[in-house]
Every structure is written in C-alpha cells, then in structure tokens.
Amino acid sequence: MHSFQWKMSMCSRIGKYGLVRQSNFLIILLIVADVSAQQPSKDEPGLTANYMVDHPVANRWCPPIRSTFFEAVRDFSIVGRRRIRHRPNGGYGLPVVDRVADQHLLHVGADLGWYQVGEPVFAVADGIVRISYGPPQGDDAPQKSGDQALLWGNYVVIEHRVSEDEYVTAIYGHLGADRMVHVGDSVSAGQQIGTIGRNHRRINGGFKPHLHFGIRSGRLIEIGATFAVFQINGQNRSIKLQAVLDAEIEVELSDPSLRLGQLELNGKVFDFDYRDGKIFAPSAMLWSVPSRPGFELVGYSLSIEGWNDPVAFLREQAADTNPAPFRLNPGR
Numbered sequence: 001m002h003s004f005q006w007k008m009s010m011c012s013r014i015g016k017y018g019l020v021r022q023s024n025f026l027i028i029l030l031i032v033a034d035v036s037a038q039q040p041s042k043d044e045p046g047l048t049a050n051y052m053v054d055h056p057v058a059n060r061w062c063p064p065i066r067s068t069f070f071e072a073v074r075d076f077s078i079v080g081r082r083r084i085r086h087r088p089n090g091g092y093g094l095p096v097v098d099r100v101a102d103q104h105l106l107h108v109g110a111d112l113g114w115y116q117v118g119e120p121v122f123a124v125a126d127g128i129v130r131i132s133y134g135p136p137q138g139d140d141a142p143q144k145s146g147d148q149a150l151l152w153g154n155y156v157v158i159e160h161r162v163s164e165d166e167y168v169t170a171i172y173g174h175l176g177a178d179r180m181v182h183v184g185d186s187v188s189a190g191q192q193i194g195t196i197g198r199n200h201r202r203i204n205g206g207f208k209p210h211l212h213f214g215i216r217s218g219r220l221i222e223i224g225a226t227f228a229v230f231q232i233n234g235q236n237r238s239i240k241l242q243a244v245l246d247a248e249i250e251v252e253l254s255d256p257s258l259r260l261g262q263l264e265l266n267g268k269v270f271d272f273d274y275r276d277g278k279i280f281a282p283s284a285m286l287w288s289v290p291s292r293p294g295f296e297l298v299g300y301s302l303s304i305e306g307w308n309d310p311v312a313f314l315r316e317q318a319a320d321t322n323p324a325p326f327r328l329n330p331g332r
Contacts, residue, residue, distance in 0.1 A: 051283040053244045055186065057161045058125035061317035062190045062324040064172060064213045065113045065121055069320045072110070072311045079115040087111075089311040090213070093304050105300035108307040109171065109214030117209045119196045121172055122326055123158055123187040124314060130169070130220045131157035132183050135202045152212075153205035154179055156193050159220055162317075167219045168308065173212035173299070174204040180329050183287060189324035212299055215308040221286055232258075248273075248280045 063069060071077065076085050087094060090110025098105045113119050134154045154175040160168050176197035181187055196211050197204030221227050221241060228239040237258065243250040251272075253260070260272045263281075273280045301307070314320065 051244060051249075051286045052128050052184070052186070053283075055128050055159075055161055056126060057163060058127065058189065058317075060189050060322070060324040061125045061314060061319040062122060062326065063314055063319055064124055064170075065116070065119055065196070065211055066326065067116075067119075068110075068112055068213075068311065068314070071112055077114075082115055084114045086114075089309055092309045092311070096300055098300060100302060103302060105302060106304055107299060108301045108304055109173070109212045109299055110310045111210050111212055113196050113209075113211045115209050116196050117198045118176065119211075120192050120326070120328060121175060121194045121196060121211055123181075123189060123191045123193050124170055124319065125160045125189045125317070125324075127158040127160040127170070127187055129156060129181045129183055129185040129187060129193075130159050131155070132179050132181055132185075134177060134179060135205075151205055153197055153201070153203050153207075154194065156181060157220065158187060158193075167217075168313070169216045169218065169220055170310075171212070171214040171216065173214070174207055174210060177203050190326045192327060192329040213310050214299075215310040215313050217306050217308060226254075227286075230263075242278075244283060244286070245280075247283055249283045249286065251279050251281055253279065 071086050072089050074086050076083055078084070090112050091107045092110050094107050095104035096107055113121075133152070133156075152173050154177055155171065155173040156175065156179060158170050158172070158181075160170060162168055172193065174197055175194040179194045181191075181193045187193065196209055199207065199209055223241055223243065226238045226240050230237055230239075236254075238254040240252045240254070241249060242252050259274070260279075262272070263270050263285075270281050270285045
C-alpha cells in the first residue's frame with residue numbers, strides 16, 4: 001500500500017503570460033503548484049463532497065462587463081483622460097510580439113474594460129466555479145514578477161453547459177482582490193463575480209487594468225484525460241479519469257501492478273477503493289486537480305484550436321440581443 005505526496009517543478013514563461021512547454025507532465029505539475037491557494041476548504045461556501053457534474057444547461061447569457069459589445073466594434077474610446085485603442089473583438093486570435101521557434105503567439109481571449117478599475121465583472125451564464133484564485137500573501141509569497149503564482153493576479157474560471165453534451169469554460173483574468181465567488185459555487189447568468197483589478201502584481205498580475213475574458217471548449221477535466229502524475233523511484237506514473245459518478249470517480253492507473261491505498265494531495269488525503277476489478281476515489285479529489293493537460297491558463301497560444309472567439313460566441317448565445325440582467329453584489 002502506497003501513500004504519495006505530489007512534487008512540483010518550475011515551468012518556462014514567455015511574454016506577459018506563462019507558457020507551458022509541450023509536456024503533459026510539466027503542465028500537470030504547474031497546475032498542482034498553482035491551486036494550493038484556491039482549492040476549497042470545508043469552511044468555504046458552496047463546497048460539497050461531490051464534483052457537481054450534471055449542472056443544468058445554461059439557457060440565458062450576458063456579457064462579462066457592460067461595455068463588452070460596445071468595445072468589440074469601437075476603434076477607440078476615452079476612459080478618464082486616456083485614449084484607448086481597441087482591437088477587433090478584444091484582440092482575439094491576433095498575433096503578438098512574442099514568438100516560439102519563430103512562430104508568433106496568438107491572443108486567445110478578449111481584452112476588455114481597459115483602465116476601468118473597479119468595473120463589475122459578471123458570470124456570462126449559469127455554471128459552476130471551478131477555480132477562484134488570488135496570489136499568495138505573506139512572507140512565503142512569491143517576490144519576483146515572473147513567479148508563476150503572480151502571472152494572472154486574481155482570476156475565476158467557471159464551467160458552463162451549453163447543451164446536453166457541450167460544455168465551455170470561461171476564464172475571467174486580472175480581477176481585483178474582491179473575488180465574490182468560491183470554488184464549488186453555483187452561479188447564475190448576470191451574477192457579479194468580481195471587479196476589474198488595479199495595476200498591482202499581487203492584484204491583477206501587474207498589468208494595465210483590464211479584463212481578460214476567454215472561452216475554452218470543453219470541461220476543465222474531461223473523461224479519458226490523464227489528470228494526475230506522480231513519481232515512484234524516479235519513474236512517472238499517471239492516473240486517468242474513466243468516469244465521474246455521484247460521489248466518486250473511477251480511475252485507471254498507468255501501471256496496473258500498482259495498488260494505491262491513499263494519495264496525499266495539497267494536504268488532503270484521498271482513499272482508493274478496489275471493487276469489481278475497478279478503482280474508485282472520492283470525486284472531491286477533482287477539486288484539488290482543477291485542470292486537464294492542454295488547458296493552459298495563458299493568454300497566448302501557438303494555436304486558437306480549442307478556443308472560441310469570446311465576443312462572437314456570446315453573440316451566438318443572444319447575449320447582445322436578449323441578455324440576462326446584471327445583478328450587482330449586495331452592498332455595492
């Protein structure tokens with residue numbers, strides 16, 4: 001019977017966002033390193049032992065900030081005394097200066113709300129909060145602007161169900177420190193989840209104030225994906241997700257000869273159960289590994305494959321012609 005603790009590794013960084021090399025092992029280790037400050041605790045509202053797989057189909061959508069569609073078609077606007085030049089659809093799909101192997105990286109989201117510090121940010125549809133993260137504080141917090149934990153500042157990731165078999169995951173980056181949702185929360189269309197953060201490396205990652213809004217196809221963790229990697233005697237072993245049930249997940253080990261008893265992940269211990277020739281673990285484990293290989297939380301990528309033009313996507317959902325009403329957080 002084995003009990004393992006996850007190990008972490010440093011990953012490369014390019015430009016203003018982190019770019020993970022083409023190695024699933026490094027991607028997973030980056031994710032595990034980054035979630036320690038945002039995984040749910042038993043004191044957080046909305047947390048359940050289950051992973052909440054079958055949340056309802058979203059039937060109404062809205063933009064993430066009030067000026068989304070206005071900015072998407074404007075060449076420029078004036079915010080305070082600043083003249084802001086807008087790129088089409090917030091710059092989605094456009095090449096940036098940074099390159100990898102002489103190939104320009106592409107912007108895979110829409111940058112909106114320039115210099116609108118404190119502007120409310122809303123959930124674009126009903127969904128489940130999968131990540132709600134803020135940079136670590138205190139004496140042990142990262143000190144350099146290039147540290148991975150500071151790249152995005154505060155951000156929220158919400159999973160939305162578009163149809164019976166179609167999901168998307170929305171990323172709301174560079175928020176203020178007043179995030180208003182927790183991991184595991186059910187949110188509704190138009191619910192305020194935060195605000196645009198001010199320029200500070202421990203608040204919005206150190207960028208000129210704006211909202212980075214991205215729409216990624218699929219769920220955060222897909223059936224059949226390798227969602228966890230660990231080492232035994234210097235050799236990599238992996239865990240693949242086979243099924244998500246009510247209160248447990250079915251998994252498959254890359255080494256069938258292994259028989260895991262427990263796994264310690266970010267200070268929490270999960271037991272494995274063997275029955276009928278299958279391996280099961282608590283579905284709560286997925287809260288501690290909230291991403292899948294290939295789902296890099298970056299603003300740039302070598303390809304837009306798997307991403308959606310976020311403004312065009314919202315138009316397809318009638319978020320411009322029949323939007324869900326905005327609801328400010330009480331007290332604002």
